[in-house]
Amino acid sequence: MKDIWTTMASMMGVWAFCQSILHIVFPPDFRFASLKFLHRLFQWFSAYIYYDITEIDGVNTNELYNAVQLYLSASASVSGTRLSLTRGLNSSSITFGLSNNDRLVDSYKGAAVEWEHIVTQRQSQSFSWRPLPEERRGFTLRVKKKNKQVILDSYLDFVMEKANEIRRKNQDRLLYTNSRGGSLDARGHPWESVPFKHPSTFETLAIDPVKKAEIMADLVDFANGESFYRRTGRAWKRGYLLYGPPGTGKSSMIAAMANFLGYDIYDLELTEVNTNSELRKLLMKTSSKSIIVIEDIDCSINLANRNTTGSGANSGGQRNNYDAASNGIEDDGNSITLSGLLNFTDGLWSCCGSEKIFLFTTNHIEKLDPALLRSGRMDMHIHMSYCSFPALKILLKNYLGFQEDELQKELLEELECVIDEAEMTPADISEVLIKKRRDKNNAVRELLVELKNRVGRKRGKSRERNGDEIEDEEQEKRALDSPKDGCDQLPETCNKKNEGENGCDDSDNIDEYD
Numbered sequence: 477m478k479d480i481w482t483t484m485a486s487m488m489g490v491w492a493f494c495q496s497i498l499h500i501v502f503p504p505d506f507r508f509a510s511l512k513f514l515h516r517l518f519q520w521f522s523a524y525i526y527y528d529i530t531e532i533d534g535v536n537t538n539e540l541y542n543a544v545q546l547y548l549s550a551s552a553s554v555s556g557t558r559l560s561l562t563r564g565l566n567s568s569s570i571t572f573g574l575s576n577n578d579r580l581v582d583s584y585k586g587a588a589v590e591w592e593h594i595v596t597q598r599q600s601q602s603f604s605w606r607p608l609p610e611e612r613r614g615f616t617l618r619v620k621k622k623n624k625q626v627i628l629d630s631y632l633d634f635v636m637e638k639a640n641e642i643r644r645k646n647q648d649r650l651l652y653t654n655s656r657g658g659s660l661d662a663r664g665h666p667w668e669s670v671p672f673k674h675p676s677t678f679e680t681l682a683i684d685p686v687k688k689a690e691i692m693a694d695l696v697d698f699a700n701g702e703s704f705y706r707r708t709g710r711a712w713k714r715g716y717l718l719y720g721p722p723g724t725g726k727s728s729m730i731a732a733m734a735n736f737l738g739y740d741i742y743d744l745e746l747t748e749v750n751t752n753s754e755l756r757k758l759l760m761k762t763s764s765k766s767i768i769v770i771e772d773i774d775c776s777i778n779l780a781n782r783n784t785t786g787s788g789a790n791s792g793g794q795r796n797n798y799d800a801a802s803n804g805i806e807d808d809g810n811s812i813t814l815s816g817l818l819n820f821t822d823g824l825w826s827c828c829g830s831e832k833i834f835l836f837t838t839n840h841i842e843k844l845d846p847a848l849l850r851s852g853r854m855d856m857h858i859h860m861s862y863c864s865f866p867a868l869k870i871l872l873k874n875y876l877g878f879q880e881d882e883l884q885k886e887l888l889e890e891l892e893c894v895i896d897e898a899e900m901t902p903a904d905i906s907e908v909l910i911k912k913r914r915d916k917n918n919a920v921r922e923l924l925v926e927l928k929n930r931v932g933r934k935r936g937k938s939r940e941r942n943g944d945e946i947e948d949e950e951q952e953k954r955a956l957d958s959p960k961d962g963c964d965q966l967p968e969t970c971n972k973k974n975e976g977e978n979g980c981d982d983s984d985n986i987d988e989y990d
């Protein structure tokens with residue numbers, strides 16, 4: 477034992493002596509250069525290559541760092557023993573992350589990669605426009621040199637894509653609005669956002685199940701159709717027009733679509749947009765995987781006829797048929813045009829970003845210019861109609877918890893008999909069901925009474941109208957038989973051709989459509 481200690485002491489003495497000789501013979505610069513050389517030599521012979529992904533790239537946040545953290549959170553939650561937990565703003569779930577100096581092995585297309593999370597204290601605060609965090613964080617990615625190409629070519633893109641997917645899944649939907657007019661926020665953004673928490677889903681939506689399935693299949697095809705759209709040279713976007721009377725579920729359908737696809741909603745208030753270029757800027761600032769909504773499009777702008785601009789379809793920013801008087805706005809030539817809106821939905825700018833849905837709603841489809849309705853702009857026209865019998869069954873299930881076989885057969889038959897003729901909207905029916913929901917059976921009976929009353933009133937009115945029409949016809953006949961001086965015009969009759977969903981008493985619509 478004593479011998480061992482003596483040998484070790486003498487070895488350490490020799491080592492100290494050699495070190496002092498090295499210090500004298502080789503100056504610090506030389507030592508540094510030789511260390512660098514040794515490092516290079518090591519790298520040359522090493523089978524691995526290392527990539528550092530730091531949290532802050534200069535003064536900007538490195539998006540790749542955040543993406544890697546999210547991506548690894550999916551695997552870390554299963555395999556890690558010490559994990560960091562985070563919950564982001566507007567996020568409804570917790571994400572896991574690697575703790576300091578933890579490692580995780582991943583594989584991609586047969587290539588194994590190793591991630592290490594490295595956290596060090598920042599030595600000194602160098603000058604910067606914004607304060608930097610005290611810790612310097614980063615990931616080091618270790619890959620075999622032979623796999624370098626596959627990692628650079630597609631693995632990092634794959635990581636970014638997966639991270640976006642996880643972010644979308646974890647984060648609440650956002651509802652954006654341009655209600656600030658043309659002004660921008662501090663980051664130059666024209667949209668304001670709030671978390672979107674609308675509970676409407678396709679399950680709660682009371683529409684014909686066949687139509688519902690068709691819409692859902694169309695949405696799925698769209699969301700999965702990236703390669704199809706690329707192959708056919710089409711912009712990856714789709715337009716839906718929802719039309720029908722008030723209270724038939726157009727807004728609820730928008731919310732259901734957003735919840736189904738997990739998209740954000742941009743609720744575009746056209747009356748807040750002053751020029752075509754402002755409209756374009758708004759479009760440019762929308763993200764992919766989003767639904768751009770213009771509600772009540774017929775009320776937002778006069779869309780009767782784009783040719784009245786006298787300026788062609790692509791004349792963004794020029795004056796048009798904006799009916800300043802009827803909208804109570806000074807016509808100062810600073811207004812959006814129909815052609816601007818057409819370009820917004822199907823022009824070159826409409827495809828900035830991708831995977832976007834344009835969704836317009838209206839109570840009066842007949843008021844819209846055919847150019848706006850054509851395929852490519854509004855690919856699918858969805859008629860939201862009065863409550864049908866299959867839709868009623870959905871409402872009864874949702875509001876009262878009734879399954880179809882729980883209801884008396886006779887009651888169901890009676891409901892089926894009157895529901896179409898009563899022309900009651902799902903909104904009106906839900907109101908009846910909400911009020912009486914504590915007494916389920918009574919609620920259905922009350923609804924039946926209400927439906928029957930409506931049918932009675934409608935039949936009464938139609939009898940009155942028929943009576944008036946017969947009277948009118950007789951008067952007309954009498955007038956023709958014995959024309960009086962200065963009365964050579966026929967009495968005005970209702971233009972059935974243009975009769976909208978709400979009957980023909982809306983003479984304004986008919987005039988404008990003609």
Ligand SMILES: Nc1ncnc2c1ncn2[C@@H]1O[C@H](COP(=O)(O)OP(=O)(O)OP(=O)(O)O)[C@@H](O)[C@H]1O
Pocket residue numbers: 680681682683720721722723724725726727728729839860901902903904906
């Ligand atoms: N098809 C439906 N399925 C389920 N609920 C509906 C449906 N239609 C309407 N409702 C109920 O009625 C209310 C009003 O519906 P919604 O706002 O979607 O109608 P709308 O067609 O957008 O009306 P408007 O044309 O006036 O904007 C909603 O809160 C919803 O609960």
Ligand SMILES: [Mg+2]
Pocket residue numbers: 726727728771
């Ligand atoms: Mg609505």
